[in-house]
Amino acid sequence: MASWGNLQPLSTELYTLLQYGLFLVLFFFLPFLGVIIGGSTVSLLLSFLGKEKRDPAYLRFSKEMMETVMTGKSALFMFGLVPVLLVWFIYARIFFDATPLPWHFWSAVLAVLVAGFALLHVYRSAWRRPPSPSPFHVMSGAAGLLALFFAFFLFSQGYGVLFNPEKLSLLREHIRFFLSWNAVVKYLLFLAVFFGMTGGGILLLGGRSAEGKEAPDASYRGLVRDIGAKLTFLATLVLPVFVLLDLVTLPEIALSATVFATAAIVLLLSLAVCLILSLPSGKKEGGPGARIATLYVLIFLAVLVHDHAAVGNAYQDRIASLNMQAKAVEAEHAKEAPREEPAAGGKTAAETGKAVFETNCAGCHQFDIRVVGPPLNEVVPKYAGDVEKLKGFIRNPVKVNPDLPSMPNLGLPEEEIDAVARYLIGRVKPGGSP
Ligand code: HEC
CATH class of the missing domain: 1.10.760.10 (Cytochrome c-like domain)
Structure with missing residues (x-):
């Protein structure tokens, strides 16, 4: 990345474009990763519980969960790894003169992601051989899941840097400035959204068999609904806490009316999810799945808009100054006048x-x-x-x-x-x- 340090300063338009680019990349990447993390967690827990309780319904759902969330290798590559490369590129352009996150950082994120996907793939393939995965496979699934949690933690810390440009010059000298409370809060906030989305997805699919062959019996559907509802409910209970903590930990320069308004929207939507879940659902119309899933899509969008606005505020001054710098550089090139060093002081x-x-x-x-x-x-x-x-x-x-x-x-x-x-x-x- 050092060689990119010589790039010319960007114009305001390019900056705006980069920010929308980041928004778009996150829009695909985060739900993809989130559902893999959420789904694998549920699958591993169920395979554990299923063995404990000797209940084949748990094992069956655990298997279906994995088959739904772990898609083919090309999808993993396209939606799980390429976005990280894109974010890497966008960061390099935004921070072109500060180089706060060296290539080691992004390579580490990628390596841990690849390891996590590979281990989860091993776990998933074990389900093809009945009756249920061996302890070795479960272990590799658990290790893969931990790797994904860790990779996403690193990613969130890097993401957090965006909200705090004041840290940039400090970051170059001391790596400890890399960690921030705001980034930790964002990590937990996104995890809550991930689990809420996964729960919403479970409610929506409602135990429909992935292959669609056998008609699922009522007790199995009941189990699946129950798990989906509990997961969504828990995630939605903790989500508002992290939204508030995010507002508290964001640096002052990142705050604006939009940032507060989007936070309020997330709170209201969470309230709506909790209300729908706690009302007795009309049995006939197939449960609250569609409504919950829609609300979660809206929650995710509101969180992204919230972050997008915060990054925009944090960079307003910087963008303006870089724009002026770009003009100054041009003017200097035009003049070609050699600068006099101050003579005083030796x-x-x-x-x-x-x-x-x-x-x-x-x-x-x-x-x-x-x-x-x-x-x-x-x-x-x-x-x-x-x-x-x-x-x-x-x-x-x-x-x-x-x-x-x-x-x-x-x-x-x-x-x-x-x-x-x-x-x-x-x-x-x-x-x-x-
Ligand atoms: C993280 C950002 C940051 C870094 C790094 C930084 N400054 Fe500052 N500096 C500021 C801010 C913000 C202010 C305004 C502080 C205020 O008005 O309370 C400031 C104010 C100043 C002032 C004006 C003080 C006054 O009396 O009004 C001087 C002089 C100054 N800095 C010099 C330096 C020097 C020299 C360095 C490097 C050794 C440096 N700064 C590094 C952010 C920074």
């Missing part, structure tokens, strides 16, 4: 200062435009050439402008603080222009 010191600036500050600061932090041409003159005062701020940033987020303490070593402060004072003259 060549090497100025170069160290510049290097410290590029690695630690440039992610949030430009000289002439606002990125995350204010344009330095506006704030550095306040220090009137006082290097010590500026060093004091960098060493220990305090809240200055209520309209901006606070600057984090970067924990730089003293020499680097000194070098970067001198560089800034040298470059931005007290008069104002650089």
